[in-house]
Amino acid sequence: MKQMYPKKGRVILHVDMNSFYASVEVAYDPSLSGKPLAIAGNPEERRGIIVTCSYEARALGIRTTMPLWEAKRLCPQLIVKTPNFDRYRKASLAMFDYLRNYTHMVQPVSIDEGYMDISDCYEMGSPIEIAERIQKELNEKLRLPCSIGIAPNKFLAKMASNMKKPLGITVLRKRDIKEKLWILPVAEMHGVGAKTADKLKPIQILTIGDLAKADVRQVKAILGINGERIVARANGNDDRPVDPDAIYEFKSIGNSTTLRADTTDEHEISTVLQRLAESVSRRLKRKESLATTIQLTIRYHDRKTVTRSKKIDNPIVEAKDLLLVVQQLWKKHWNEEPVRLLGITTQDLIEKGSAYKQLDLFSYQEDARKEPLYQTIEKLQSKFGQNVIKKGLPSKSEESNKKGTSFNKDFLQDDR
Structure with missing residues (x-):
């Protein structure tokens, strides 16, 4: 069997779940099997669009991002479910746990897809046999169909998995x-x-x-x-390794929302920005991180989208501080046209424990007032130990063993 594996190269699988949200709903309620099914937002709001749909629905012309009203016009008998992220998260975790039965070299890249490096798995069978077994058992044990790409690197494996859906297995070699x-x-x-x-x-x-x-x-x-x-x-070249820890890295955290109607009402816009700032702040705190760059996204009624950002000297995490920067960006860059979508993204994140604060004209008085308190705390810690009094930051030993996820994948942990 070892001869079916390259001597120096790699064998990478890309496992891509088919119509994941809809498949999870069918697994939960088998009576939905074989029926046109769509997962969509609130049909009463403009954000009521198709998130995903079953292949039966796709055969009728229904597509992801299609407005729900249009999908129902195409298929009056369409069954519509609102997203159940707890259910999808559990199914995703079960799926990745299953894949780790083959190798620890599993890299989730989103809630419904991931890479596996099976270069050393020749005792389990040929690459195609392993892929067939994974596909069969995911479908039987979890009732979740998938497509799998087999290739010498991640890019080609990803392209291969897209070539046959649903329930496809495709081999894509460099010579192909x-x-x-x-x-x-x-x-x-x-x-x-x-x-x-x-x-x-x-x-x-x-x-x-x-x-x-x-x-x-x-x-x-x-x-x-x-x-x-x-x-x-x-040209088929990609030397990126399959990194099991990559999902725990993150570079940005943000949130955006589509408004109920295009608007120039500054009070409504201010309320939305405040709500977004609070959401992003909660996520930053959950990740024990602070931001040094704040980005504002504005999408206008004609779908023209602009993003503007500001680098700040002192890392921030509080909603009021985020909102202050965002309001400055808003006043400077809004062209007074009706707005359709707003978003706030924090970038260049740093761990809270390594954050610093520069003294400047705005902060030195506040810091100076706190200095006697800091000196007292340091004296007590010196005499009785570091854990006698803490300044609001958890020590490494107190931190959860559960690693966080990146902004792009934190639906594995957080609600969208």
């Missing part, structure tokens, strides 16, 4: 990329998408093959450093 990968439109390439594809059209890059053969300097001039990366990926 000209025949299977290069013929695809560049917008279908993982890491590119429609907007980037539009930027590449003027230089006649229409397929993944065009991108693979393109002048790297020309692509880099259009897309920046990411241009060099995607040209390498188009």
Whole structure:
């Protein structure tokens, strides 16, 4: 069996759950099996759009992000469920726990997909046999269908898993990329998408093959450093390891919301910004982190979206401090057109324990007033130990053993 594995290369699986939210609902209520099913938000609000839907619904023309009213027009018998994130989170954790029966080299990348490095799993069978077993047992034990890509690296495994859905298993070797990968439109390439594809059209890059053969300097001039990366990926090159701890890293935390109606009402907008700041603040505190860059996102009635950010000297976490920065950005950059969506994102995060505070004209008086208290605490700690009095920050030993997740994956832990 070992001879079916490369001597020096890797064997990577990308396990991608099929229509995950809908599949979880069917697993919970088998009577939904075979019926057109959609998961959507509140139908009374404008945010009532299709989050995901079953393949039976897709066969009728229903698609993700479609307004719910349009989906019901296409399929009057459509069954609509509101999202149950606790249920999806439990199913996700069960799915990843199952995958770890094969190898500890499992890297979740979202609630419904992840990579596995099975390069050392030859005693369990060939790569295809392992993939078939995983697919079969996830479907039988958890009632969750999936598609699996098998490849020598993460990029090719991801592309392979998208080639056959639902319940597909696809092998994509580097020697296959000209025949299977290069013929695809560049917008279908993982890491590119429609907007980037539009930027590449003027230089006649229409397929993944065009991108693979393109002048790297020309692509880099259009897309920046990411241009060099995607040209390498188009040629099947990707040396990123499968990192089981990657999900615990995070670079940003944020939240956004679509307004009930396009508005220029500054009181309503202020209320929304305050609510977003409070939500982001709670998430930062939960992650024991502070922010040094604050970003405001404004989407207008015509769907034009602008993002503006501000770097700050003193790391912050409190909602009132976040809101102050956001209000400054708002006053400076709002063009007085009706607003459809607002978002606040905190970036360049640092751990609370390593945060510092610079003395400046606004903070030195407050810090000076606290200095006698700090001196008293330090004397007591010196005499009786570090844990006698604490200044509101948990010690490492007190922290939970449960690691947090990144903003992009924290639906595994937090409600959206």
